[in-house]
Amino acid sequence: MTTNTLMTTVAALAISATAAMAEGETIGFSQIGSESGWRAAETTLTRNQAEERGYQLQFSDAQQKQENQIAAIRSFIAQGVDAILLAPVVATGWDSVLEEAKEAEIPVVLLDRQVDSSDDLYLTAVGSNLVHEGEVAGQWLADAVGDKECRIVELQGTTGSSPAIDRKTGFENAISGHDNLSIVRSQTGDFTRAQGKEVMESFLQAENGGQDICALYAHNDDMAVGAIQAIKEAGIAPGKDILVVSIDAVPDIFKAMADGEANATVELTPNMAGPAFDALEAYWADGTMPEKFIQTESKLYTQSDDPAGEYEARKDLGY
């Protein structure tokens, strides 16, 4: 073996050894909170994945406050974790803390939401196509109502979050070609059941006791489940008098569908951590740089998709 080849081989071994030594032992996870059943399932699956892969997970619940997430990331950096998972509550305000992580050479992986920061400030983002989810929901409603006049009320997700922004855009894209469909009221329910119920109560009051509402589009199932309660308390039949379409595919929306009280949901997998850990392990092994966006599937489920069976299949998955 010539000296040159020997040097190249030694260098390659040194790089792979360094990468291997840097392999993640401790991972910091800045989670938004537990605002929805879907979020709880994401946390459960992330903990399970970390345990199965032998990582120590430092978990921080931000109670849906960005300042708590930023503080948690700074603490992870101070601890010298090997990687950071971040589910960003809102899309803006991350540049400086992500710069600090980059300075510390700690890879950051975004889970289920996007940030407005430059993509050189994170290794990759794992999530669904949020605009597409809104389009699938809007298209389902357009198909369901045909040419009938349909006044829609919308429960938006957390103000300033990428799912709230993009799911609104996608739904509006889908209904834009249908003059008989119009969003007459739209307000945030912050992705929670309680606020979904509260805001739906105000919509019902403002819309002739709900008589003038044809459909509800909720940016997640939890707000839809809360709204269904409000619709029933107003003496109106959800799923019939008011069509209900939402996103996440959590067990309780399938329960509502089986009871005829909801009509459609767009599935969002809570397993974002699996692809995230796969990307980190490839990066640690030999420096493989992942795509900047790892997209998860979005599947439509309606009342004709065995909702009772889908409920049973999901009810013990940590939602």
Ligand code: GZL
């Ligand atoms: C979407 C995710 C949303 C879920 C909600 O990617 O961020 O946050 O749809 C959750 O249930 O609150």
